[in-house]
Amino acid sequence: MSDQPVALYRLGDQGPAVRSIRALLMATGDLARPANAATDLYDEQVVRAVRAFQQRRGLIVDGVLGPHTHIALDGAHWKLGDRMLSHTPGHMLQGDDVAELQERLLSLGFSPDRVDGIFGTNTEQAVRRFQGAVGLAVDGSVGPGTLRAFADLTRSVSGGSPHTLREQELVRRSGHRLLGRIVVLDPGHGGDDKGTLAHGLTESEVTLDLARRIEGRLSAIGVTVLFTRSATTSPDDLLRATMANQAGADIMLSLHCDSADQSEASGVATFFWGLDRFGAWSAVGEHLANLIQREIVSRTGLADCRAHPRGWQLLQRTQMPTVRIEAGYLTHEQDAARLAEPHFLDTLAEAIVIALQRMYLGEDDTNATGVLRLDDLSAYNAQQQTSTA
Ligand SMILES: [Zn+2]
Structure with missing residues (x-):
């Protein structure tokens, strides 16, 4: 390097x-x-x-x-605008300001290939394309004029860039408690959009039911829970993301059930923001997606369809770590039969809440799962509260 x-x-x-x-x-x-x-x-x-x-x-x-x-x-000490940035063969500029530049280019659609904090030829090419597109002199170096154009444009494209480091920093600063956090629950579909209909179940109703069970558990441990929709509304993904951004949410969870043409497809999968080809992704989102995946699989025995990066609008436009959960296939006979059981939805809700708490506890991934119970968490939170009071 x-x-x-x-x-x-x-x-x-x-x-x-x-x-x-x-x-x-x-x-x-x-x-x-x-x-x-x-x-x-x-x-x-x-x-x-x-x-x-x-x-x-x-x-x-x-x-x-x-x-x-x-x-x-x-x-680490460089912030975008602190110095002139350009490609110097033989001694490539490196720093947080270069990473910030790359993130901005990426969020505006001018891919620098990857966000690595190194001003190489790919970054220079992306800067040139950006300058050409906005009518600036095309010189491939980032000075005051290019920075001003960035500032103007980034305001209109609020959020959506992979601020991986900043995201991790936010979780670090937030301490180890869920108490006082804001979690936005996003039950998929709603209103006229029923989602998948199969085996007598309606996806929009199952996701809302599951969301309410999660809400009850999170509220009990001091988390503020907001919903993106009611039983009768169905905002589009951009509006759902905007609602979460405006609420200043710490975490967003989007709840769905899957469907497939083949009736044998089954299991649970989770999704976080990420674009493989750019080498950019939400590290916290990935961590949480893996925790949720692990808790659900170990507590329910649903087939493990794993956690995956996706560039979907809801994941991209939210400014906080967001995980989409596809909790079982409504088109699969056994999955559907289980999703019809209230106690199964309770188990799912509990798994998701435990995963959240594990993330904020900063526990080691190697810890055995299934040990934490909600009662323990309430006790832990109460103890944290008294020790900081
Ligand atoms: Zn869905």
Whole structure:
């Protein structure tokens, strides 16, 4: 990635390089400024700061400053507009400002190929296409004129870009509780749009019933729950996304049941925002989708149709992590028979709430599932509440 080899620094190292590492960690807020004279020692404090930075960035958390961490740290203090950006063969610019530029290009439909924070030829080509499209001088470099055009256009295309890092940061800052969070539940279809009709069931009714069961459980642990529709309305996906954005939701869950021409298709699948070909996706959405998938499969025994990235409008336009759940096939005889049972919908609702709580608890994925119960969670929340009061 970088044209010069980057050395490895770790606990006990000392020298001018460590001094500059310390300065970068202070700039990101991970390392406190020393009270006395600046030191050039890689001490325990630096290890902790590096670990905090790595955790936030989704890097391997080892407290050692290897090449990947070094590059990420080096680019972390740049915000779009801080400096002129252009492609320099032999020494490619890297940083958070380049990633932000790439996200904007992507959200406006000028694919830089991937959001990697490196200003390479693909990014330059995307900038050129953008400049041509909006009538700017086509030079492939990002200065004040191009930035102004971005600002004007991004306002009209609110949301929808894969702010992966920012998303993770939001969850990190939100602490480990669901208490006080806003969750938007989006029962699929509604009104005249009934969704799938099979085996005597109506998709729009099943999804609303399931949503109400989730609502009851979330409300009990202090979560504010909002619905995108009632029994008689059916807003389109863009409106549903806008409602969630305007509510400032932390999470959106879209509930559907699947259907297929072949009656043997069965099982549960989840979907999060992501476009394979751009290498961009919602990391938090993926995490939550996997948690929900795992909880539902282990608690219900529904076939595991896995979690998948999709570019669907609802997933793309929401500014918070959004997961769409296809909970069983109404066209499958056994799936449908189970979805007709109120206690089965309760189990589904419980699985989804537990998955949410697991995400906010930040639990290790290797923890055995099926241990947490709603009673434990209420107790945990009550305990958290008293300890922060
Ligand atoms: Zn549906």
